[in-house]
Amino acid sequence: MSGQHSSQVKDQTIQELDSIVVRFAGDSGDGMQLTGTQFSVATALEGSDLSTFPDFPAEIRAPVGTTFGVSAFQINFGSVEVSTAGDEPDILVIMNPAALKVNLENLRNGGMIILDEGAFSAKNLKKAGYETNPLEDDSLSQYDVKRMDITRMTVETVKEFGLGNKDSLRCKNMWTLGLLLWMFGRKRKPIIDSLEQKFAQKPDIAKANIAALNAGHAFGETAEMSSNLRRYQINKYKEEPGIYRTVNGNQSLSWGILAGTQLAGLQLILGSYPITPASPLLHILSGLKEFGVITFQAEDEIAAICGAIGASFAGCLGMTTSSGPGIALKTEAIGLAITTELPLIIVDIQRAGPSTGMPTKTEQSDLYQAVWGRNGDAPICVLSVSSSTDGFEVGIEAVRIATKYMTPVMVLSDGYIANASEPWKIPDINDYEPFPVKFHKETEGFHPLLRDPETLARVWAKPGTKGLMHRIGGIEKDYDSGHISYDAANHQKMTDVRKAKIDNIAADIPLQEIAQGDPGGRLAVVGWGSTYGAIHQAVKRARKDGRDVSHIHLRNIWPLARNLGELLKSYDKVIVAEMNVGQLNTLLRSQYLLDTVLLSKVSGQPFKISEINDAIIKNLGESK
Amino acid sequence: MNEQLEIKKASPKDFETDQEVRWCPGCGDYAILKGVQMALANTGSTPENTVFVSGIGCSSRFPYYISTYGFHTIHGRAPGFATGIKLANPDLEVWLVTGDGDGLSIGGNHMLHVLRRNVNIQIMLFNNEIYGLTKGQYSPTSRPGLKTPSTPMGSVDAPLSPCIFALGAGARFVARGIDTSLKELPLILARAKEHVGASFVEIFQNCIVYNDNVFGEFTAKKTAKDTQLYVRHGEKMIFGKEVQKGIRFNAEKFSLEVVTPGEDGITEDDILVHDETNRHMAFMLCELESPDFPVVCGVIYCNPAESYEQSVHYQLEQAKNAKKADFNALLRSGRTWVVE
Numbered sequence A: 001m002s003g004q005h006s007s008q009v010k011d012q013t014i015q016e017l018d019s020i021v022v023r024f025a026g027d028s029g030d031g032m033q034l035t036g037t038q039f040s041v042a043t044a045l046e047g048s049d050l051s052t053f054p055d056f057p058a059e060i061r062a063p064v065g066t067t068f069g070v071s072a073f074q075i076n077f078g079s080v081e082v083s084t085a086g087d088e089p090d091i092l093v094i095m096n097p098a099a100l101k102v103n104l105e106n107l108r109n110g111g112m113i114i115l116d117e118g119a120f121s122a123k124n125l126k127k128a129g130y131e132t133n134p135l136e137d138d139s140l141s142q143y144d145v146k147r148m149d150i151t152r153m154t155v156e157t158v159k160e161f162g163l164g165n166k167d168s169l170r171c172k173n174m175w176t177l178g179l180l181l182w183m184f185g186r187k188r189k190p191i192i193d194s195l196e197q198k199f200a201q202k203p204d205i206a207k208a209n210i211a212a213l214n215a216g217h218a219f220g221e222t223a224e225m226s227s228n229l230r231r232y233q234i235n236k237y238k239e240e241p242g243i244y245r246t247v248n249g250n251q252s253l254s255w256g257i258l259a260g261t262q263l264a265g266l267q268l269i270l271g272s273y274p275i276t277p278a279s280p281l282l283h284i285l286s287g288l289k290e291f292g293v294i295t296f297q298a299e300d301e302i303a304a305i306c307g308a309i310g311a312s313f314a315g316c317l318g319m320t321t322s323s324g325p326g327i328a329l330k331t332e333a334i335g336l337a338i339t340t341e342l343p344l345i346i347v348d349i350q351r352a353g354p355s356t357g358m359p360t361k362t363e364q365s366d367l368y369q370a371v372w373g374r375n376g377d378a379p380i381c382v383l384s385v386s387s388s389t390d391g392f393e394v395g396i397e398a399v400r401i402a403t404k405y406m407t408p409v410m411v412l413s414d415g416y417i418a419n420a421s422e423p424w425k426i427p428d429i430n431d432y433e434p435f436p437v438k439f440h441k442e443t444e445g446f447h448p449l450l451r452d453p454e455t456l457a458r459v460w461a462k463p464g465t466k467g468l469m470h471r472i473g474g475i476e477k478d479y480d481s482g483h484i485s486y487d488a489a490n491h492q493k494m495t496d497v498r499k500a501k502i503d504n505i506a507a508d509i510p511l512q513e514i515a516q517g518d519p520g521g522r523l524a525v526v527g528w529g530s531t532y533g534a535i536h537q538a539v540k541r542a543r544k545d546g547r548d549v550s551h552i553h554l555r556n557i558w559p560l561a562r563n564l565g566e567l568l569k570s571y572d573k574v575i576v577a578e579m580n581v582g583q584l585n586t587l588l589r590s591q592y593l594l595d596t597v598l599l600s601k602v603s604g605q606p607f608k609i610s611e612i613n614d615a616i617i618k619n620l621g622e623s624k
Numbered sequence B: 001m002n003e004q005l006e007i008k009k010a011s012p013k014d015f016e017t018d019q020e021v022r023w024c025p026g027c028g029d030y031a032i033l034k035g036v037q038m039a040l041a042n043t044g045s046t047p048e049n050t051v052f053v054s055g056i057g058c059s060s061r062f063p064y065y066i067s068t069y070g071f072h073t074i075h076g077r078a079p080g081f082a083t084g085i086k087l088a089n090p091d092l093e094v095w096l097v098t099g100d101g102d103g104l105s106i107g108g109n110h111m112l113h114v115l116r117r118n119v120n121i122q123i124m125l126f127n128n129e130i131y132g133l134t135k136g137q138y139s140p141t142s143r144p145g146l147k148t149p150s151t152p153m154g155s156v157d158a159p160l161s162p163c164i165f166a167l168g169a170g171a172r173f174v175a176r177g178i179d180t181s182l183k184e185l186p187l188i189l190a191r192a193k194e195h196v197g198a199s200f201v202e203i204f205q206n207c208i209v210y211n212d213n214v215f216g217e218f219t220a221k222k223t224a225k226d227t228q229l230y231v232r233h234g235e236k237m238i239f240g241k242e243v244q245k246g247i248r249f250n251a252e253k254f255s256l257e258v259v260t261p262g263e264d265g266i267t268e269d270d271i272l273v274h275d276e277t278n279r280h281m282a283f284m285l286c287e288l289e290s291p292d293f294p295v296v297c298g299v300i301y302c303n304p305a306e307s308y309e310q311s312v313h314y315q316l317e318q319a320k321n322a323k324k325a326d327f328n329a330l331l332r333s334g335r336t337w338v339v340e
Helices: A032-045 A097-106 A122-128 A150-161 A165-169 A172-183 A189-198 A203-225 A249-262 A278-287 A301-313 A324-339 A367-373 A391-405 A415-419 A490-508 A528-543 A562-570 A583-592 A610-619 B028-042 B059-066 B076-090 B098-106 B108-116 B162-169 B185-194 B221-227 B279-287 B308-322 B325-329
Strands: A013-018 A017-025 A048-056 A072-080 A091-094 A112-116 A146-148 A230-233 A242-248 A270-271 A294-297 A317-322 A344-350 A382-384 A408-414 A421-426 A472-475 A523-527 A550-554 A556-558 A571-578 A599-600 B051-055 B069-072 B093-099 B122-127 B175-176 B199-204 B228-231 B246-249 B255-259 B293-304 B338-340
Touching: A013 A562, A017 A230, A032 A048, A032 A072, A032 A172, A032 A189, A032 A242, A048 A415, A048 B069, A048 B279, A072 A097, A072 A599, A091 A097, A097 A122, A097 A301, A097 A550, A097 A571, A150 A172, A150 A203, A150 B051, A165 A203, A172 A189, A172 A203, A189 A203, A242 A249, A242 A415, A249 A270, A249 A278, A249 A317, A249 A344, A249 A391, A249 A415, A249 B325, A270 A301, A270 B076, A278 A294, A278 B028, A294 A301, A294 B076, A294 B308, A301 A324, A301 A344, A301 B076, A317 A324, A317 A391, A324 A344, A324 A367, A324 A408, A344 A391, A344 A415, A344 B246, A367 A382, A367 A408, A367 A556, A367 A583, A367 B228, A391 A408, A391 A490, A408 A415, A408 A528, A415 A528, A415 B059, A421 B051, A472 B059, A490 B093, A523 A528, A523 A599, A523 A610, A528 A550, A528 A571, A528 A610, A550 A562, A562 A571, A562 A583, A571 A583, A571 A610, A583 B069, A583 B293, A599 A610, B028 B059, B028 B122, B028 B185, B051 B059, B051 B076, B059 B069, B059 B093, B076 B093, B076 B308, B093 B098, B098 B122, B108 B122, B108 B162, B122 B185, B162 B199, B162 B279, B175 B185, B175 B279, B185 B199, B221 B228, B246 B293, B255 B279, B279 B293
Parallel strands: A013 A230, A017 A091, A091 A112, A112 A146, A270 A294, A270 A317, A317 A344, A344 A408, A382 A408, A472 B069, A523 A550, A523 A571, A571 A599, B051 B069, B051 B093, B093 B122, B122 B199, B175 B199, B228 B293
Antiparallel strands: A017 A072, A048 A072, A048 A421, A242 A421, A242 B338, A382 A556, B175 B293, B246 B255
16 A cells, blocks of 8 residues: 555545555455456546456366465556556455465555455365464454455345355355445446346346445445445546556457558468467457458467468468467477578467466566577577557567568567556557568569568568469578578578578667666666566666666567667666576576676566565665 | 460479479389379369478478479478468368378377368378388388387387278268379379368378388289279279179178179179268278278268368358458457546
8 A cells, every 4th residue: 555645544534545456365266356357447447557467276166265276366556657466465355264374475564354254164264274263363463354244245135136055155256346346436337237248148147246246335335334444545547648448468469469460461360279378369369350360279289380380371470379388389380480481470478387387377487498499590589578568569560570571470478467457548550550561473583582682581472373383391491592402501501591680680670778767877677578567666666765776678589679788788787687597687698798687586476566676775785 | 465375284294393303213102293293284283273281201202393382391290281271271272291100190180180170181191101211110000010120029019090090080081092003093182182171092102112012912013903992982892803803791790891793692782882971881991901802992981061261261251241340449349448
């Protein structure tokens, strides 16, 4: 909770805040993701800046009441710029003992716990591993605990709709949401609308959920009078004028890549295989057939990318989406796309590894795989997405580079921003400069490896074109004819040209900008991908405290921006903050012979602002 | 000039490339290449609208030797590429060239799914019961006991029947041919091309270096009439050079048997008539093995249905008709708000 404007508020006073972090936690079956999403919508519509963090288990329905079945949704919202889901919740909403057990350690000291005491039965306490009831000992004494029997009140509320016990209990989340909407002065109307839409075929369920929502809201009003609860005021965030919506990383990236194909004048064909946390891209694009998008759910990761490459060979833009383990399976096919020089978009929504790892938890540990993870000298272009909204721009850029340079482009996002939402000022597609693809038509002197002298891209000749029949494949090709070749000097030349083509992209991407701060100085924090928000806030805080620190955030992972080495060398010290054990750090050290400092985190959770802030203070030689 | 005068039907020569063919002298692939070039010419294919896709192996070098578009891909994965090509441009004529290792071992999974999906392509599986390009290891169709560098005491693997596999996977066109039988092979390939959906053609191909004469028992020209049965839809299953033999269904044993009309009270009426739309019959015909039975060749099963890419493009058209593609409207769908 930051920026309290009214200290020691009287009972009926509305407390004004700059921002607040609320975390909803319950069993997987308690509907916490839905509650959080709906609360986010209601909050966004009131003009708050916000950032969310859905944190859920891989199990679809883990045994009820267990700690490993706990699902949580965190939202940070405010009238000030919000760029992470918040280091520690100010308010924990707890639906069962297991949720308390798992989430309590992150709650701010003195924070508030709103809990359903009806769920704290002996059986549930045992399942959560509590030996004594935390409501009855003093283990919660340092917190502001609001106990209420949400289970009983919900069941009573929905009794009149004649639902079974199971369906009645499922309304608990709406009761809770109603209470939270009251606390933060958010409107119920958008939630009611969406419940009516969602349960259009089941009017009783819709009515029961709406009744529960209203009952939770009414409870707040009553409780306020008895001074148990209070309301908070969070003013609108001053954003640039425009039309806004909320968007998560998978949405913005799907739309960005589709936008790119629209600007390139190409049909998009996605080959994909379901995998957490990348499947939403397959779902989203499958629903966009009116744009001519074809989605091919293949039998496996390999067939998925092969289908995409086949589509590119035939003159569409092939794309494949996956996460780390799936990308590993695609590796050989990526090599083929590199050596046949076909455009291809490869999306890797990274998750905690290695192997299956932790599918629903986030990490940035596929950078080596993206940049270096293939047999032979097989360079590709690698871009990264730094926020829930950034995918749109990155998607367009990926298509531009892939088609201009006839190369696969890998886009790295991760599980955190894939699922996290932020408000987004909706762009206008007409503001983007089209980059139409020109297929080769000239038969005179044609061979498939004719190159543009500037970009070094080979020609793209579509099957179906008269006079341009050609054969390509994975065997090394002769530089001057495209025929297969085992010639020693030719392999050297072809390897060199493939490398030069990718290196050359550095001349066609923006110079590295400083996200915050100054060129040169005592310290720079370098990051890439989803750590943007946490680094941004940490550097902002440090600069406010008078510290000489800047933030540099990379979109272009390979090739790197052409001024990056010089820029990094202008600081006395460089911290590389990333959610792996030092992959970008290794890359930067190898490229620039720079003695960087690594700040690593691989807990499956995003960085906290405080963790980066602590590293800044430590590296500036101050004691903390 | 009158454009019509320019149109001339392609000849087999029009499908030859300037590339030096690098198969071993005497390899069955040479005959197949010729058969394919004849089939393409006979059926009016054009080099610019035809694509040959292959995986890895001796057979997969095929695209380099045919003057159409060609994509020599990676081991076992040609079906994925072919599917992508066909989705991108359903008007292209797509041929897939694979072998027993490429198509049934490393690529067995993809073969299963391309057949089940019924992508409208022609699949030629060159079966030589051996790994040639890696120098002679046993393959998933090699016979038990075969001694190879990786099975010095003989293979203990049970072999797979390509056509049974294809039928089991849901293939709607299954045929068999022999590399050097250049009278029949182009006709079988022409039927495969005509068929809408995935056409699976197993071609017995002799590897002269590592598994020579493995099919000799039934491919030898001298005895071919007694050892091969070319089935034709609606015609009786009769074979034999000197004596006319036929295939009869024995209902008691639920199996097929070889009978001789005129002997043991057997008449011509007892001989089965080939029904290429009968999947049960197709399974039984593919099970027949020499020397007790003739090896069945020709179009064994053909029962067309809508192809995968036809259904995909139909949905695309439906979606386009139902909803205008408006990108800005897409971005503004759902809940939005205005900041003044």
